[in-house]
Each structure stands twice: as C-alpha cells, then as structure tokens.
Amino acid sequence: MSSIVTYIGLSLVLFAIGAVGVCIRRNAIVVFMCIEMMLNAVNLAFVAFSKLQGNLDGQVAVFFVMVIAAAESAIGLAVIISVFRSLVSVETSDAAQLKW
Amino acid sequence: MLELGILLIKVIFVLNLALGLASFCTWLERKGSALIQDRVGANRAGAFVESDRWYLKPALPFVRALGWLGVINTLLCDSLKGLWKEDFVPEGASKFLHALAPVIAVLPIMLAFAVLPLAPDFTVAGHTVHPQVAPIDAGILFVLAMGSVAVYGVAIAGWTGNNKFSLLGALRAAAQMISYELPMGLVFVALIVVYGTLDVYTMVEEQQKLLWGFIPAWGIVMQPVGFVVLLLAGMAETKRGPFDLPEAESELVAGYFTEYSGMKFLLFWLGEFAEIALFAVLLALLFFGGWDIPFVELPKGVWWASLIGHAVLMAKVVFFCVLQIVIRWTLPRFRYDQLMNLGWKLLLPISLVNLAITAILKVVL
Amino acid sequence: MTFMGFVFSAIALAAALGVVFNRNPLYSAFSLIVQLLAMAGLYSVLGAHFLAVTQVVVYAGAIMVLVLFVLMLLNLKSESGRKLGIVKPLVALGVGFSVVATVFPAVVAQFKDISLMTLQENLWKSEGGVKAIGQEIYGRYIVQFELSSLVLLIGIVGAIMLSKRKRIVIGPREGGLGGKQ
Incomplete structure (x- = not known):
C-alpha cells in the first residue's frame, strides 16, 4: 500500500471516529470536540494531497481551516455557556423545549 | 553515526546548561533577595x-x-528536603493528573532550549559543529509554541487541587499567560521582519553587522520598543516579577501550587527558574547580539573563538537573570485587572504599531 | 510511511478513541490535546513545517485552552447514567463504517500505484517552509486572507456579545441622556 493511501486511510478513520463521537456522546462540549477532530482529519487529508500534488494549495487550505475553526470554537463555546446558564446542563437531550 | 553522537552531546550539554542556569537562578534568588531586603540570607548549612x-x-x-x-x-x-517530604494527593483528585501537571509545566521549557544556539559555529577535525540542537525551519515560532503548551501545566495543576483557591489561581494564571503570548508573538514577528529570517542562529549572525559603520545592528538598536514590550510580556508570561499574582504568596495561599509538596513542588519551582533562564537567553540572543562583542572581530570557525563567544553569551544571560530577580524583589505586584489592562490595552496596541512601523521602515530604508 | 509517521499515527488513533470513549469530559479534552499534538507531528512528517507549529500554537495552545476553561468552570460530572440503548451506537457505527467504506476503495483504486515520492521534481515545492507558505498566502490567496481576518473579527464580537450576562440595550433609554448608556 503506497503511503498516500495510508495517510488518506488514517484521515478517513479519524473522521469516522469523530462522526461516531458526534452521534453517541450527549455532552455538548464533547460533541464540539469531536467536530474539531473531524476538521483535523480533513486537514490531514489536505496536507497529504498537497504533498502528492507538489504544490502548497492544500497547506494554504489547512491554514484557512484553522482560522475558521478558531473563530467557530470561540462562538460555539459562547453559545454552550449561554445555554448552560438557563438550562444548568450541557447535555444535548436536555435542550428539548422545541420538540413537539 | 557520528552525527548522532554529536547530537547526543549537544542535547546533554543543553540540558545541563538549562538545569545549571535554573539552579544558579535559584541560588541567586535567595542570596539576591537577601541583599535587596538588607538581610543576610541562608548561610548556615555547611558553613561550620x-x-x-x-x-x-x-x-x-x-x-x-x-x-x-x-x-x-x-x-x-x-x-x-523536597525528595524526602511526604507527597500527598488531595482526596478525590486523580493521581495521574496530579503527577502529570509538573511535567507539562517543565517539559516545554526544556524543549524550547532546543532551537536556541549557544555559540558560533566551529570546526573540529574537519567537522563543522553547529551548536544548535534543532535548526528547524520555524525557528523562533517553536519557542512561542512551547510557551503555548506550558499553559496546560498550570491549568491541570489548579484543577487537581480540587479546591476553589487552586482552580481560581490556575485560571487566572492561564488567562494571564495566553494574554501575554500575543504581544510576545508580535515582537517576534517584528524581529523576523527586521532580520529577514526565522532561524535564531541567522538572527544572531545578522546582529554582528555594523549599521552605518559604527553602531552594531543589535536588536536593541533596531527594535527598542520591541525590547521593552518583550521584557514586560516575557516576565508576565513566566509569571515572574510584578506579574506574579497567580503565585501570590500572600493572597491565594500559593495559588495553583497549593496542593503540591515535595518533589512535584520543586519541579514546578525548577520549571519557573528554567523559564527565567530561557527568557534571559532569548533576550540576550535576540536583542543583545548573542555572542557578539561589539567592534571585536573574532575569527570564525575556530574553537576558542566559539568558547569566548559562549562565555560572552553566558555573561549576558547572567546579567538578564540578575535583572529579572532584582525587578521581582523591587516592585510590588499588579492587581489582576491592572495586569490584564496592561496586556490587552497597552502592550498589544504598542506591539501592533511597532510591527507596522517596522514593516514600513523596512520597505522604505 | 516513515517510522515517525507510524508513531504519530498510532498516537493520533489511540487519542481519538480516547476522546470518544472517555466518560469524563475533561479526560476527553486531554485526549484531544494529545491527538492535536500528534497531528502536528504528522504535518511535520509530511513536510508542512509551518502548519505543524501553527497547529500547536492555535489548536493545541489556544482553542483547547478555551475548551478546558469552559469545562473547568462549568464543573460537570460525567454523563448521567441514562442508558444509550442499542440502536444509537449501532446507527453511529453504521455511519462511521459507511464513511470509510464509501471513500476508501475509490482512493485505493486511484492511488495505489503512486507513492508520495514519485513526483521528485516537484517535491521541493511542497515543502511548507514559512517563506513558501507566506508567498502563497500573501500572493495568490490575499483576498481570502483578508476575508478570514473579517471572520475572526466577527468571532470576537460574537463571543463577547453571547457571553455577557446583562442584556445589551441598544438605542436610547427613556429619560436621562438619550443615546448614551
């Protein structure tokens, strides 16, 4: 198996683990962390393909993904904190007031 | 094989230097603080x-x-004393995390010494030895990265204390450290703009040139504002000097250290003094020419010139260690909101404007 | 795949499993920190040196500190003992398996003969040194760079507004100085 396939396989497995985490875990912060892990798996795929292509487009994409992830984490955690203030719980199954 | 041997010798030398400087700073703190406070200090053990x-x-x-x-x-x-004291873990805290926190506080500081050069290149028996353990591409950004990782030691230490005082002290310390990383990083960027390289060795080499024939192009000449900002930001980052509210020996019962005793406490202490040494080495290398004696041309590549250069560097490092200790024992500490104000409202704008002016001057001149 | 590549991949996989399957959310956060540092190592092995250092500074050094702050201040216990049942984990595993099973055969079919070393003549261009990445970002991708700074500004303002306790009153108040708070 060539090494690009190994890296893409690793990226896929990490993405799948993150997806499983998002589906299984009920703590909102842990769900957020699994989303970050999925982003990282995609970053790894970008870097591996950038090395395959021989140019730096993939690495620039990873740079921008990191910037967006930073902004998203700040706002996401602020949202979780505001929800916690009224619900006193960060479990996703507790934020069910709009459920019919 | 020979490369590996040289690398091993370099690693051992740098580790010895870091720990030796840290121990030296410990002694200097005790005796220096005694001198400043007009008392004698420790002089009993072994004197009789x-x-x-x-x-x-x-x-x-x-x-x-x-x-x-x-x-x-x-x-x-x-x-x-530290080795033989009872080592207790607070009830309900994780033993693993309690033991991990001092390691995370100390390890990045030791790693940061890897990208700092300690002497000019020299040639021995046909082999060029480059006294820098890891000449990586990112150079000085690695020091910034290690400063970012060191925040976790503080946060985990406060958490495993399992009481509110420790947690409060730890979160304040972590907030302080990440706040002051910003001006520090911006000063590093300004230095990168001035010297055109990220590698610290090349930066020191560039400082040996003379501006207009008679001023050495030292960092303090090219970036005086940057020097002041880095001095303040570095002392706040290492939680020393007037910025030591997280330790706050009189207010928070030693802050995030509260639940530590014995060797773990000494490991934190060693990490703090190693940080002082790291910061002194950084100041000496980036702003004061490293191993450069102004207006003296030493032949390159000869082993005794490297030895003299290393001795000059160590003299500058000792000077900066003494400076930090004197500042700590002379000035009263900041209140927490004054500290955060200084970091965000004063140092960050100053370092941004400094970077802008540096970039403009670099293009114009 | 080099030896260090294997080491970092193994650490990243183990830490990823630790994130998902740890009961205490704080231990999940620590596992994620280890995983992010292992990914930084992988980037370095793949030649993206600037990205490795940026990953440590931004992801492991700032984002995870934020997550750790939130976890420590909220002081959560481990997840309540409500059982998950058998359907949810099965569906989750199905999702994960389908992700891997749909993409991986296509990747293998396309790339199984190409190693990362064949494009020798272009190899130096993909070494992500700081100067090369700087030239790319400030050269071809300058517009995206400015837009991302705008996104960061939005993030800062949004986070501050979302986490204020008092309600923010916009507009003049009745009585007193109009237009001033």
Missing part, C-alpha cells in the same frame, strides 16, 4: 563543618566558603 580526617581537610575551606555563600543550603538541602 569540621573534620578530623586528613583526606578531607584540604576541601574544607571550599565547603565552608560555599556554605557561607548559601550554595549548599539552596542546592543540596532544598533538593534533599
């Missing part, structure tokens, strides 16, 4: 040794002198 054995008699005057200076007290007695 007597012996009848004939083979020990020649060494006795040296031991007595060292004991009178307080060296035996600080280096031997404190270490043994």
Whole structure:
C-alpha cells in the first residue's frame, strides 16, 4: 500500500471516529470536540494531497481551516455557556423545549 | 553515526546548561533577595563543618566558603528536603493528573532550549559543529509554541487541587499567560521582519553587522520598543516579577501550587527558574547580539573563538537573570485587572504599531 | 510511511478513541490535546513545517485552552447514567463504517500505484517552509486572507456579545441622556 493511501486511510478513520463521537456522546462540549477532530482529519487529508500534488494549495487550505475553526470554537463555546446558564446542563437531550 | 553522537552531546550539554542556569537562578534568588531586603540570607548549612580526617581537610575551606555563600543550603538541602517530604494527593483528585501537571509545566521549557544556539559555529577535525540542537525551519515560532503548551501545566495543576483557591489561581494564571503570548508573538514577528529570517542562529549572525559603520545592528538598536514590550510580556508570561499574582504568596495561599509538596513542588519551582533562564537567553540572543562583542572581530570557525563567544553569551544571560530577580524583589505586584489592562490595552496596541512601523521602515530604508 | 509517521499515527488513533470513549469530559479534552499534538507531528512528517507549529500554537495552545476553561468552570460530572440503548451506537457505527467504506476503495483504486515520492521534481515545492507558505498566502490567496481576518473579527464580537450576562440595550433609554448608556 503506497503511503498516500495510508495517510488518506488514517484521515478517513479519524473522521469516522469523530462522526461516531458526534452521534453517541450527549455532552455538548464533547460533541464540539469531536467536530474539531473531524476538521483535523480533513486537514490531514489536505496536507497529504498537497504533498502528492507538489504544490502548497492544500497547506494554504489547512491554514484557512484553522482560522475558521478558531473563530467557530470561540462562538460555539459562547453559545454552550449561554445555554448552560438557563438550562444548568450541557447535555444535548436536555435542550428539548422545541420538540413537539 | 557520528552525527548522532554529536547530537547526543549537544542535547546533554543543553540540558545541563538549562538545569545549571535554573539552579544558579535559584541560588541567586535567595542570596539576591537577601541583599535587596538588607538581610543576610541562608548561610548556615555547611558553613561550620569540621573534620578530623586528613583526606578531607584540604576541601574544607571550599565547603565552608560555599556554605557561607548559601550554595549548599539552596542546592543540596532544598533538593534533599523536597525528595524526602511526604507527597500527598488531595482526596478525590486523580493521581495521574496530579503527577502529570509538573511535567507539562517543565517539559516545554526544556524543549524550547532546543532551537536556541549557544555559540558560533566551529570546526573540529574537519567537522563543522553547529551548536544548535534543532535548526528547524520555524525557528523562533517553536519557542512561542512551547510557551503555548506550558499553559496546560498550570491549568491541570489548579484543577487537581480540587479546591476553589487552586482552580481560581490556575485560571487566572492561564488567562494571564495566553494574554501575554500575543504581544510576545508580535515582537517576534517584528524581529523576523527586521532580520529577514526565522532561524535564531541567522538572527544572531545578522546582529554582528555594523549599521552605518559604527553602531552594531543589535536588536536593541533596531527594535527598542520591541525590547521593552518583550521584557514586560516575557516576565508576565513566566509569571515572574510584578506579574506574579497567580503565585501570590500572600493572597491565594500559593495559588495553583497549593496542593503540591515535595518533589512535584520543586519541579514546578525548577520549571519557573528554567523559564527565567530561557527568557534571559532569548533576550540576550535576540536583542543583545548573542555572542557578539561589539567592534571585536573574532575569527570564525575556530574553537576558542566559539568558547569566548559562549562565555560572552553566558555573561549576558547572567546579567538578564540578575535583572529579572532584582525587578521581582523591587516592585510590588499588579492587581489582576491592572495586569490584564496592561496586556490587552497597552502592550498589544504598542506591539501592533511597532510591527507596522517596522514593516514600513523596512520597505522604505 | 516513515517510522515517525507510524508513531504519530498510532498516537493520533489511540487519542481519538480516547476522546470518544472517555466518560469524563475533561479526560476527553486531554485526549484531544494529545491527538492535536500528534497531528502536528504528522504535518511535520509530511513536510508542512509551518502548519505543524501553527497547529500547536492555535489548536493545541489556544482553542483547547478555551475548551478546558469552559469545562473547568462549568464543573460537570460525567454523563448521567441514562442508558444509550442499542440502536444509537449501532446507527453511529453504521455511519462511521459507511464513511470509510464509501471513500476508501475509490482512493485505493486511484492511488495505489503512486507513492508520495514519485513526483521528485516537484517535491521541493511542497515543502511548507514559512517563506513558501507566506508567498502563497500573501500572493495568490490575499483576498481570502483578508476575508478570514473579517471572520475572526466577527468571532470576537460574537463571543463577547453571547457571553455577557446583562442584556445589551441598544438605542436610547427613556429619560436621562438619550443615546448614551
């Protein structure tokens, strides 16, 4: 198996683990962390393909993904904190007031 | 194979240097603070040794002198005391995390010494030795990265204390450290703009040039504002000096250290003094020409020139260690909101404007 | 794949499993920190040196500190003992498996003969040194760079507004100085 396939396989497995985490875990912060892990798996795929292509487009994409992830984490955690203030719980199954 | 051997020698040398500087700073803190506070300091342990054995008699005057200076007290007695104290873990805290926190506090500081060069290149038996353990591409950004990782040691230490004082102190310390990373990073960027490289060795080499023939292009000449900002930001980052509210020996019962005793506490202490040494080495390398003696041209590549350069660098490092210790024992500490104000409202805009002016001047001149 | 590549991949996989399957959310956060540092190592092995250092500074050094702050201040216990049942984990595993099973055969079919070393003549261009990445970002991708700074500004303002306790009153108040708070 060539090494690009190994890296893409690793990226896929990490993405799948993150997806499983998002589906299984009920703590909102842990769900957020699994989303970050999925982003990282995609970053790894970008870097591996950038090395395959021989140019730096993939690495620039990873740079921008990191910037967006930073902004998203700040706002996401602020949202979780505001929800916690009224619900006193960060479990996703507790934020069910709009459920019919 | 030979490369590996040279690398191993470099690693051992740098580790010894880091730990030696940290121990030296510990002794300097005790005796220096005593001098500043108009008292004598530790001078009892080992100062009165007597012996009848004939083979020990020649060494006795040296031991007595060292004991009178307080060296035996600080280096031997404190270490043994730390090793033999009872090591307790607070009830309900994780033993693993309690032991991990000092390691995370100390390890990045030791790693950051890897990208700092300690002497100019020299050639020995046809082999060029480059006294920098890891000449990586990112250079000085690695020091910033290690400063970012060191925040976790503080946060985990406060968390495993399992009480509100520790947690409060730890979160304040972590907020302080990440706030002051910003001006520090911006000063590094300004230095990168001025010297055109990220590698610290090349930066020091560039500082040996002369501007207009008579001023050495040292960092403090090219970036005076940057020097002041880095001095303040670095002292806040290492939680030293007037920025030591997280330790706050009189307010938070030693802050995030509260639940630590014995060797783990000494490991935190060692990490703090290693940070002082790291910061002193950074200041000496980036702003004061490293191993450069102004207006003196030493031949390159010769081993004794490297030795002289290393000695000059160590003299500058000792000067900056003394400076940090004197600042710490002279000034009262900041209140927490004053500290955060200084970081965000004063140092960050100043470093941004400094970066802008540096970039404009670099293009114009 | 080099030896260090294997080491970092193994650490990243183990830490990823630790994130998902740890009961205490704080231990999940620590596992994620280890995983992010292992990914930084992988980037370095793949030649993206600037990205490795940026990953440590931004992801492991700032984002995870934020997550750790939130976890420590909220002081959560481990997840309540409500059982998950058998359907949810099965569906989750199905999702994960389908992700891997749909993409991986296509990747293998396309790339199984190409190693990362064949494009020798272009190899130096993909070494992500700081100067090269700087030239790319400030050269071809300058517009995206400016837009991302705008996104960061939005993030800062949004986070501050979302986490204020008092309600923010916009507009003049009745009585007193109009237009001033």
